[in-house]
Each structure stands twice: as C-alpha cells, then as structure tokens.
Amino acid sequence: MDDDERIISGESTGLDEEKTELSLRPRTLKQYIGQEKIKKEVAIYIEAAKNREEPLDHVLLYGPPGLGKTTLAGVIATEMGVNFKTTSGPAIEKPGDLVALLNELQPGDILFIDEIHRLPKNVEEILYSAMEDFYIDIVVGQDATAHPVHFPLPPFTLVGATTRAGLLSAPLRARFGIVEHMNYYTEDELTAVVLRSAAVFDSKIDPQGAHEIARRSRGTPRVSNRLLKRVRDFAQVAHKESIDLEIVNYALKLLQVDERGLDETDRKMLMTMIKLYAGGPVGLATIAANIGEETDTVADMIEPYLMQIGFVKRTARGRMVTPAAYSHLGLDLHDEKN
Numbered sequence: 001m002d003d004d005e006r007i008i009s010g011e012s013t014g015l016d017e018e019k020t021e022l023s024l025r026p027r028t029l030k031q032y033i034g035q036e037k038i039k040k041e042v043a044i045y046i047e048a049a050k051n052r053e054e055p056l057d058h059v060l061l062y063g064p065p066g067l068g069k070t071t072l073a074g075v076i077a078t079e080m081g082v083n084f085k086t087t088s089g090p091a092i093e094k095p096g097d098l099v100a101l102l103n104e105l106q107p108g109d110i111l112f113i114d115e116i117h118r119l120p121k122n123v124e125e126i127l128y129s130a131m132e133d134f135y136i137d138i139v140v141g142q143d144a145t146a147h148p149v150h151f152p153l154p155p156f157t158l159v160g161a162t163t164r165a166g167l168l169s170a171p172l173r174a175r176f177g178i179v180e181h182m183n184y185y186t187e188d189e190l191t192a193v194v195l196r197s198a199a200v201f202d203s204k205i206d207p208q209g210a211h212e213i214a215r216r217s218r219g220t221p222r223v224s225n226r227l228l229k230r231v232r233d234f235a236q237v238a239h240k241e242s243i244d245l246e247i248v249n250y251a252l253k254l255l256q257v258d259e260r261g262l263d264e265t266d267r268k269m270l271m272t273m274i275k276l277y278a279g280g281p282v283g284l285a286t287i288a289a290n291i292g293e294e295t296d297t298v299a300d301m302i303e304p305y306l307m308q309i310g311f312v313k314r315t316a317r318g319r320m321v322t323p324a325a326y327s328h329l330g331l332d333l334h335d336e337k338n
C-alpha cells in the first residue's frame with residue numbers, strides 16, 4: 001500500500017488536505033496544544049529577540065512526521081509578527097531558486113524549509129553564509145562571462161524541519177542556534193486536539209469518542225485530525241447527534257485501525273518479521289523490501305511509533321519484535337516456528 005493511502009499515515013497528502021487543515025492549525029503559542037517544553041523555551045527566545053529588535057535565531061525542528069513542525073514554524077512567525085514563507089528541500093533544485101526566495105524576504109521574516117535534509121549539496125553550501133552573515137556569493141554567467149556576485153540579504157530566520165537531526169550535515173546543523181526535538185503527544189493532549197478540531201468543524205463529539213480517537217492516533221495530531229474527519233462522516237451518515245464511542249469504534253474497525261492505532265502496514269511489518277525472520281534481528285532494508293516499502297518510509301514513518309510503544313526494538317544486529325507485540329497480535333512467542 002502507498003503510504004499516502006494509509007489513514008494513519010503521518011505524511012501529508014497534499015494541497016486539499018493542507019487547505020482544510022489551515023483552519024485547524026493553531027496560530028498562536030496559546031492555541032498550540034502539547035510540546036510544552038518547546039513552547040516554554042521558544043516563548044522566551046521570541047520575547048528576547050523582540051526586545052532586542054533582532055530576528056530570532058535559526059531554528060531546527062526535528063521529529064516524526066505529523067507532529068506539527070510546520071504549524072509550530074507558522075506560530076513562531078505569528079508571535080514574532082513577521083511574514084512566513086514556506087518551501088521544502090526537494091523544491092529548491094539549484095542555487096538560483098534559493099537566491100530568489102531569499103531575495104524576497106523582508107527583515108526579520110521567517111523562511112521555513114521542510115525536509116531540509118533533502119536540499120541539494122550546492123544549495124546547502126550557499127545557505128551557510130546566508131545563515132551566518134546574511135550574504136551569498138554566487139557565480140553568474142557561464143564560461144568567459146562567469147563572474148562572482150556578492151548579494152547582501154536582509155537579516156532573516158531560517159526554520160528547518162527534518163525527521164531525524166542525524167540526516168543533516170554537521171556544518172548545516174551547527175548553524176542552527178535553536179534545536180528542538182518534537183515528541184509524540186500524550187493521549188490527553190491529543191484528546192484536546194480532537195476536541196478543538198471538532199469545534200472548528202462545528203461537529204458535536206462526546207468526551208469518550210474524542211478520547212478513543214486520541215488513543216488510537218499513534219501520538220500524532222495529524223492522524224487524530226484525519227481519523228476525526230473519517231469518523232465524522234460515519235456519524236453523519238448514521239444520523240448521530242454526536243460522535244460517540246460507539247461510532248468511533250465502528251468506524252475505526254472498518255478502517256482497520258486496531259486497538260493500539262496500528263494499521264495493516266504496521267501489522268504487515270510485525271508479521272513479516274515474525275513469520276520470515278523468527279521475530280528478528282533483521283535489518284531495516286530487508287524488512288522494507290519484504291513489505292514493499294521504501295527503507296526511508298519504514299525508518300521515518302512506520303518504525304518510530306512501533307519502537308515508541310515497545311513493539312519493536314533496535315539492536316546492534318537489527319530490529320527485533322518484542323513479546324508485547326506478539327501478545328498484541330494474539331500470537332504465542334514461539335508461533336514463528338509453526
């Protein structure tokens with residue numbers, strides 16, 4: 001299955017969803033639920049930068065997809081009172097693309113680069129001086145007419161997002177003054193996200209229904225919002241006054257999202273490890289090949305949550321399925337031998 005088809009995928013599916021989610025996105029730190037430690041720190045850095053009338057230092061946000069890195073970057077721009085421009089690593093193909101973006105910035109603006117680990121090397125290299133001293137040197141023209149051009153830039157803030165900080169080169173990482181790790185959300189935080197989103201949709205929801213969606217959202221608000229949208233459809237067609245626990249359970253069963261929020265792809269990964277490799281240890285690339293996914297998809301989107309809930313563990317010789325996962329799947333620890 002393509003990851004985009006997964007209802008519990010953390011990956012954003014594109015423009016339509018982005019548009020509807022805009023209204024769901026909190027705009028201020030006060031509206032932003034969860035990530036308490038980050039919010040507390042960032043609030044101080046923002047206040048200090050504003051008092052000094054300087055741009056905020058560059059910020060690197062890293063962590064699994066769907067936890068609100070883009071949203072937080074937008075919140076920081078609102079709180080700083082500056083413009084927010086967004087792009088992504090793969091969208092910037094050549095140095096000229098980056099120069100065009102930087103050239104449009106007003107002093108203090110925030111440039112957000114999603115998937116910053118996917119910037120081409122020659123683009124990354126011109127970011128170094130842009131971030132450090134607010135200028136870029138590029139070569140314009142070809143062959144005989146080639147000449148270096150020195151571009152001063154307005155002071156700006158780069159906010160970069162990536163799934164794993166380790167994917168970034170050391171020189172790029174070193175240029176971020178503020179580095180924050182986004183964590184999975186607690187059930188209570190996700191319940192608050194579901195209640196807030198239901199209010200944005202003008203949908204009535206019972207606290208038990210909201211909690212059940214939260215519990216099965218893999219610690220990820222993007223998943224909560226996606227499940228809420230689908231459950232809301234079921235509730236509407238069933239003429240429910242309010243989204244209650246019964247309709248949530250019914251809808252999630254049909255969507256094959258299980259008690260712990262795992263879907264077919266998660267179960268396929270665990271079953272493959274158990275049936276073909278006796279529960280491991282087995283390498284990530286081998287698992288990925290066997291379940292028909294990219295290694296990066298397994299590493300960034302499937303495995304982190306399975307590790308977080310203690311269903312998979314990483315060892316020096318590869319990944320292993322834990323007894324807790326066997327028990328969740330209703331398997332005996334020795335089932336792989338059958």
Ligand code: ADE
Binds near residue numbers: 032
């Ligand atoms: N919607 C998605 N993520 C959210 C968050 N962290 N806070 C509030 N609403 C959200």
